[in-house]
Amino acid sequence: MINTRTFIITLAALLLVPLGAISAAETHPPAEAGRAVIERLRKGINTDFSPLGTNPEKVHYDPAYFDAAKAAGFESVRFFINYTKAPGVYDQVVKDALDRGLVVVLCMWASNTGQEEFARQWEAIARHYKDYPESLAFELFNEPQGSKVSDPAAAMQWCNAAIPAIRKSNPVRTLLVGGPQWNQIEMLSYLSPDHLPYRLPDGTGFAEDQNLVGACHYYRRLRKALHPGLLQVPVRGSGAADGHVEAGIASGRWQALRGICRTADEDPPATD
Numbered sequence: 644m645i646n647t648r649t650f651i652i653t654l655a656a657l658l659l660v661p662l663g664a665i666s667a668a669e670t671h672p673p674a675e676a677g678r679a680v681i682e683r684l685r686k687g688i689n690t691d692f693s694p695l696g697t698n699p700e701k702v703h704y705d706p707a708y709f710d711a712a713k714a715a716g717f718e719s720v721r722f723f724i725n726y727t728k729a730p731g732v733y734d735q736v737v738k739d740a741l742d743r744g745l746v747v748v749l750c751m752w753a754s755n756t757g758q759e760e761f762a763r764q765w766e767a768i769a770r771h772y773k774d775y776p777e778s779l780a781f782e783l784f785n786e787p788q789g790s791k792v793s794d795p796a797a798a799m800q801w802c803n804a805a806i807p808a809i810r811k812s813n814p815v816r817t818l819l820v821g822g823p824q825w826n827q828i829e830m831l832s833y834l835s836p837d838h839l840p841y842r843l844p845d846g847t848g849f850a851e852d853q854n855l856v857g858a859c860h861y862y863r864r865l866r867k868a869l870h871p872g873l874l875q876v877p878v879r880g881s882g883a884a885d886g887h888v889e890a891g892i893a894s895g896r897w898q899a900l901r902g903i904c905r906t907a908d909e910d911p912p913a914t915d
Contacts, residue, residue, distance in 0.1 A: 677854045680777055680817045683746045684856065687719035688712055694736050706739040719746035723785060726753050726764050730771035741778060748819060750782035753790045758801045766808035773812040781809060782819035782858060786826050795823035799833055803841040810843055810852075819858040826860040 690712075696703035712720055720740050724733055733749065740747045749768070753761055765783070772779055783805050784790070787798035802820055809818065820839075822830025833839075834857045839849040849855070 677777065677815060677817055680746055680780060681856055683718040683778075684748070684780070684817075684819075686717050687721060687746070687748070688715075688717045689721045691723060694733055704736060709740050709743050709745060713743050713745060717745070719748060721748035721750055721782065723752040724749050724768070726751060726756065726761075730768045737772075737775070737779065741776065746778045746780060748780045748782050750785045750819075752785050753787075753792075753801075758797075758804050761801050762804035762808040765805040766811065769809040769816070770812045777815075777817070780817040780819060780856075781813075782821070784821060784826075786821075786824070786860065788824045793824070795830070795833065798823035799838045803839060806839070806841050806852075806855075807843055815854050817854050817856060818852075819856045821858040821860070826858060828859045828861055831857055831859055 690708055691701060692704045692708065693701040694704045709720060722736065724730075737747055737749070749772075751761075751765065751768075753764075765781070769781070783802050784792075784798065787793070787801070792798045792801060799822075806818065806820070809816065820834060822833040824830055836849050842848045
């Protein structure tokens, strides 16, 4: 049985939108600051860029991305952190987003380096950011299947190892936790004491931690909800390696996407 708490959906791996109204357990409500962060995750967008401009397969980071997100009405941004990079690599990106009043979600794009290494990586990241404001949140694992952690039980064990490692230095930091495989909505059943039996030194665990947020990726509405122009955001330069999103155009298209998502209540046809 799923513990009563918040669930956030990633729509088409681009948007964070709420599955339903926030409902925290009455016996262990989240701190006021944590509740405010969770509420602001309801209007969020996923980004994917190269923070240092060293990955030729991705657009290079530009703070204008966050200006566009803010102008479009988003309140949070999610971006990936590479398990091979030192945490400090992302400091400027995090600062830029926080300075714009956005909630930041750092999501681990892991590799099958093993459960212990995964936990060590998260412990280092958490320690580095322990004094940052509560508007910085962590997401444990982007799509375990994509990181070659295909066994659901193994994926949940990785989470069971990482959460206590983070809680050593960040006892009330908002953590987003997804299920195994592709974080699809069917995997939310894994977010339960049966699959997350970790215990902290004070004896508390999953049932007591109301600063955990369930996360899932929801692709079923992809064709119906996506604004066609969003798939071809204009860039400056000759290619992705020196690309730069035109913030004003992107903002308008994100606004259009948000409006479409509000009215896309029916599932697309099976043949769509």
